[in-house]
Amino acid sequence: MAKQPIITVNNLVKNYGDFNAVKDISFEVYEGEIFGLLGPNGAGKTTTLEIIETLRDKTSGTIIVDGFDIEKDAASIKKRIGVQLQAAGYYPNLNLSELIELFSGLYGVNKTPMEMLEKVALTDKAKAKYKELSGGQKQRFSIATTLINDPRIIFLDEPTTGLDPQARRNLWDLIKEIRDSGTTVVITTHYMDEAEILCDRVAFVDGGRIIDIDTPDNFIDKLVATGFERKKEVKLANLEDVFINLTGKEWREG
Numbered sequence: 524m525a526k527q528p529i530i531t532v533n534n535l536v537k538n539y540g541d542f543n544a545v546k547d548i549s550f551e552v553y554e555g556e557i558f559g560l561l562g563p564n565g566a567g568k569t570t571t572l573e574i575i576e577t578l579r580d581k582t583s584g585t586i587i588v589d590g591f592d593i594e595k596d597a598a599s600i601k602k603r604i605g606v607q608l609q610a611a612g613y614y615p616n617l618n619l620s621e622l623i624e625l626f627s628g629l630y631g632v633n634k635t636p637m638e639m640l641e642k643v644a645l646t647d648k649a650k651a652k653y654k655e656l657s658g659g660q661k662q663r664f665s666i667a668t669t670l671i672n673d674p675r676i677i678f679l680d681e682p683t684t685g686l687d688p689q690a691r692r693n694l695w696d697l698i699k700e701i702r703d704s705g706t707t708v709v710i711t712t713h714y715m716d717e718a719e720i721l722c723d724r725v726a727f728v729d730g731g732r733i734i735d736i737d738t739p740d741n742f743i744d745k746l747v748a749t750g751f752e753r754k755k756e757v758k759l760a761n762l763e764d765v766f767i768n769l770t771g772k773e774w775r776e777g
């Protein structure tokens with residue numbers, strides 16, 4: 524089946540004053556995939572995402588999201604995407620249920636809090652405040668808020684940073700479910716094991732440029748074909764396996 528691009532970025536440049544943070548990058552994200560932007564701190568990943576999310580101005584280049592040109596139709600793009608808020612955006616006196624009602628009102632959609640909380644397994648926390656949630660629950664709630672407007676694409680910037688191994692796996696399942704239900708996911712992460720398990724394709728960004736784009740599998744095969752060989756693992760498990768084994772097993776890789 525031909526891959527249909529849902530995001531097309533061409534020759535994107537972003538300067539902050541004299542500093543050239545994004546240097547002429549071009550890429551496509553296909554409809555229905557989990558697309559990862561990987562690369563060292565300061566590579567330009569967040570800048571690129573925030574420009575596509577219409578939150579930041581570009582210096583030059585063209586961006587088409589779901590058929591709309593960001594220059595002419597930023598409002599239409601905003602309606603079709605889901606973006607995670609910074610923690611400060613969650614009014615401290617409102618509980619999760621009230622926050623969902625608030626955001627539904629802002630988007631002009633009619634979503635019940637329970638329907639959204641159910642998607643991220645947080646119905647038992649409906650009356651809790653955001654600050655009372657664990658790190659993993661906070662991330663799940665934040666992902667629920669990106670889904671309120673039934674977006675075509677959601678953007679997740681380092682969604683599993685700081686989470687324990689199990690909460691991370693739990694989030695991977697959630698992100699895959701979202702992809703499987705038809706929503707395209709664009710994600711950044713510094714965890715390569717996560718990108719390998721989760722992403723259909725990844726782009727490596729460094730110094731404001733895209734170095735290469737491919738599936739994780741192809742990247743690994745290409746490296747192995749050069750004769751690269753990792754130091755042999757001598758044990759059949761690692762400390763993360765011990766962690767999962769000792770602290771709970773409700774997560775299953777699906």
Ligand code: ATP
Pocket residue numbers: 539542544562563564565566567568569570571
């Ligand atoms: P990280 O992995 O650390 O999140 P990143 O790949 O997301 O990094 P960006 O946050 O996009 O990188 O930053 C790219 C470069 O642009 C960095 O050198 C950063 O210091 C610079 N930069 C980002 N925002 C601004 C700004 N508002 N003003 C000036 N420079 C900025």
